[in-house]
């Protein structure tokens with residue numbers, strides 16, 4: 370189940386993530402992909418804060434999901450070639466990044482009243498922020514252990 374945030378949280382301002390060199394894991398391709406995820410997340414925040422059309426916001430969320438799924442596949446292939454301590458935990462950790470984000474057009478999300486859809490999208494943005502930051506921390510710990 371997606372984390373359900375307290376009601377007051379849904380109305381709190383969404384904050385973009387400022388990319389920082391502190392997020393860099395030192396594997397250039399992964400760092401670029403993390404940056405792309407941050408850019409998409411920030412677009413999602415901007416679109417949500419400005420309450421642009423729900424359709425566009427669902428599409429941005431779907432792009433984030435697709436991009437994160439490709440990124441996870443990439444990390445998986447890399448870890449097959451570069452076994453690292455902690456790699457064994459990656460499938461579980463990676464599932465946490467994408468698990469149960471609401472899907473546009475799946476089930477009854479299209480039928481949600483506008484206010485509920487708006488709340489679902491804001492909830493998704495808050496959750497995504499926490500998950501992305503946790504993912505970057507996790508990758509930092511994992512890839513810091515790689516041989517130089």
Ligand SMILES: [Fe+2]
Pocket residue numbers: 399403440444504508
């Ligand atoms: Fe990553």
Ligand SMILES: [Fe+2]
Pocket residue numbers: 444459463507508
């Ligand atoms: Fe990872």
